[in-house]
Amino acid sequence: KAGVTQTPRYLIKTRGQQVTLSCSPISGHRSVSWYQQTPGQGLQFLFEYFSETQRNKGNFPGRFSGRQFSNSRSEMNVSTLELGDSALYLCATTGQATDTQYFGPGTRLTVL
Amino acid sequence: AQRVTQPEKLLSVFKGAPVELKCNYSYSGSPELFWYVQYSRQRLQLLLRHISRESIKGFTADLNKGETSFHLKKPFAQEEDSAMYYCALSQVGGNTGKLIFGQGTTLQVKP
Numbered sequence: 695k696a697g698v699t700q701t702p703r704y705l706i707k708t709r710g711q712q713v714t715l716s717c718s719p720i721s722g723h724r725s726v727s728w729y730q731q732t733p734g735q736g737l738q739f740l741f742e743y744f745s746e747t748q749r750n751k752g753n754f755p756g757r758f759s760g761r762q763f764s765n766s767r768s769e770m771n772v773s774t775l776e777l778g779d780s781a782l783y784l785c786a787t788t789g790q791a792t793d794t795q796y797f798g799p800g801t802r803l804t805v806l
Numbered sequence: 807a808q809r810v811t812q813p814e815k816l817l818s819v820f821k822g823a824p825v826e827l828k829c830n831y832s833y834s835g836s837p838e839l840f841w842y843v844q845y846s847r848q849r850l851q852l853l854l855r856h857i858s859r860e861s862i863k864g865f866t867a868d869l870n871k872g873e874t875s876f877h878l879k880k881p882f883a884q885e886e887d888s889a890m891y892y893c894a895l896s897q898v899g900g901n902t903g904k905l906i907f908g909q910g911t912t913l914q915v916k917p
Contacts, residue, residue, distance in 0.1 A: 727905070736908070800849075
């Protein structure tokens with residue numbers, strides 16, 4: 695099976711812009727979770743989607759949002775970018791047969 | 807509050823020496839504990855979980871509920887064990903779509 699894919703792999707944006715990141719899960723996986731990884735805060739949970747519904751949410755401001763499509767692909771959006779949003783954004787997907795999370799390679803977002 | 811603490815940012819040992827990566831947690835319910843590993847230029851991947859009680863690549867971890875710890879151990883470190891290790895928890899019995907991670911420990915195994 696192909697692994698979790700994330701696009702794009704690298705992004706450079708300026709403050710105030712918005713950005714959309716995409717995550718394609720392993721075939722058959724219906725749960726998609728998003729994490730932000732920074733040197734200072736480490737790995738922090740953003741939200742999880744399952745069957746097109748947000749199932750869990752972390753402690754991030756409303757500028758961070760997401761959605762999931764019927765094919766289980768997920769997108770996350772960050773509006774009004776701030777310098778502090780610079781991070782590696784990881785998605786992880788989970789299948790029904792196992793609750794192990796499989797991670798993608800991440801999208802490196804740099805906000806200038 | 808739910809929290810995972812890994813007190814060491816860096817652990818440096820010589821090849822063949824024993825390794826113990828510490829992990830302590832606080833959680834109000836019954837957690838499920840995991841160790842994830844990230845080798846250089848690779849994705850974050852599951853190493854082991856306490857429920858399976860298995861040994862992976864020579865690593866073991868025992869959940870100590872009294873001390874709220876889940877330390878990762880290996881009797882003889884190998885150079886290929888050099889990586890970033892993360893301890894994480896989720897809720898038992900519920901979906902595991904939400905993981906709470908520790909800050910991570912870099913293990914450096916010197917020849």
